[in-house]
Amino acid sequence: MRVGIVCPYSFDAPGGVQFHVRDLAEELIDRGHEVSVLAPAEESTPVPSYVVPAGRTVPIPYNGAVARLNFGPVVAARARRWVEQGAFDVLHLHEPVLPSLSMLALWAAEGPVVGTFHSSMDRSRGLQAISPVVAPMLQKLAARIAVSDEARRTLVQHLGGDAVVVPNGVYxxxxxxxxxxxxxxxxxxxxxxxxxxxxxxxxxxxxxxxxxxxxxxxxxxxxxxxxxxxxxxxxxxxxxxxxxxxxxxxxxxxxxxxxxxxxxxxxxxxxxxxxxxxxxxxxxxxxxxxxxxxxxxxxxxxxxxxxxxxxxxxxxxxxxxxxxxxxxxxxxxxxxxxxxxxxHRVRRYDWSTVASQVLAVYDTVLDTERATVQDDLATRAVAGLLRSARRTGRGD
Structure with a gap:
């Protein structure tokens, strides 16, 4: 399987989401999948070979911390080019509603897309304000993952829809x-x-x-x-x-x-x-x-x-x-x-378990995609037969 993963936060100052993306990518690679990660990073920042740097970031206060994000037409062009050239079976976007790389990749996406939501907050005027804008865009997601019940609650409360809970992983x-x-x-x-x-x-x-x-x-x-x-x-x-x-x-x-x-x-x-x-x-x-x-x-x-x-x-x-x-x-x-x-409890968070749960989401999305294509083909075939029968009946 060819998987594209987008991280919205900069690898220049890595944190929890960046480590999650890194470890997921490496676990998938170890299992024989092809993985490319698009992430904000300076060209001079040391990153793993599977990471494609998307340029410098701007620090923005977010949820009681400072998030380093990048946005704009140049970054959008990079994201679009990466998506098009990647020809991914699945595109996996982390925090797709942040004004950063994941949102830009979502705009460019055409095939099966999975979104993972990490954030938890009680109230967010920002999320409530952008909800009418991003809600239609989120319809492009074939599946949603939340890393916890708290992240799922935030998603449901502020953006609607639902998600399957797959926790963060640890080796x-x-x-x-x-x-x-x-x-x-x-x-x-x-x-x-x-x-x-x-x-x-x-x-x-x-x-x-x-x-x-x-x-x-x-x-x-x-x-x-x-x-x-x-x-x-x-x-x-x-x-x-x-x-x-x-x-x-x-x-x-x-x-x-x-x-x-x-x-x-x-x-x-x-x-x-x-x-x-x-x-x-x-x-x-x-x-x-x-x-x-x-x-x-x-x-x-x-x-x-x-x-x-x-x-x-x-x-x-x-x-x-x-x-x-x-x-x-x-x-x-x-x-x-x-x-x-x-x-005993930590075993449920080991990447051997967590990555299998993520792959199960990918498989479900791909199975659904294949079923939809088959249904479309069958529908077109039946429609063609009906049109042929009508022409025959009219003596065309």
Missing amino acids: VDRFGIAEPSAAWRGTQERPTVAFLGRLDEPRKGLPILAAAVQDVLREVPGARFLIAGGGDAEEERELLTRHGDAVQFLGRISEEKKRSLFASVDVYVAPQTGGESFGIVLVEAMSGGALVVASGIPAFRAVLDEGRCGHLFRTGDPADLARVLVRALTDRAATADVRVRAR
């Missing part, structure tokens, strides 16, 4: 076999807690964690907090550095170091306040063996099976976060069963 075993780092490994006396996310995006929750650290250290004086991620957060840095060597800022870390981090720490904390449709980092942490403590936003509750596979705290409440963290760090017996359940 679970890559995290499971990662080598722990002696510098990050927790001990009974000095357990470690990790945070990973953009430091300057308030919705990632670093201010909530920063406000909880002192209460945790009061009960667990040896605890260490490892803060990973890019961005400036001067106020939080100033607050956290007061705790001396109990807090360490790691900066941006590579994928390899991320896997090592999750294999090393006792607890991964996810204090996000909203705007998350799934929680892929929770699955990665569980795959690496870390116990997850997360805010009770709907997406995280779903991944953690309502607290059976991790601990939940009241969203936005530093005192409750501190209470749950202290319990997680001190009551190891109470967390043993949670870790076992988490280890």
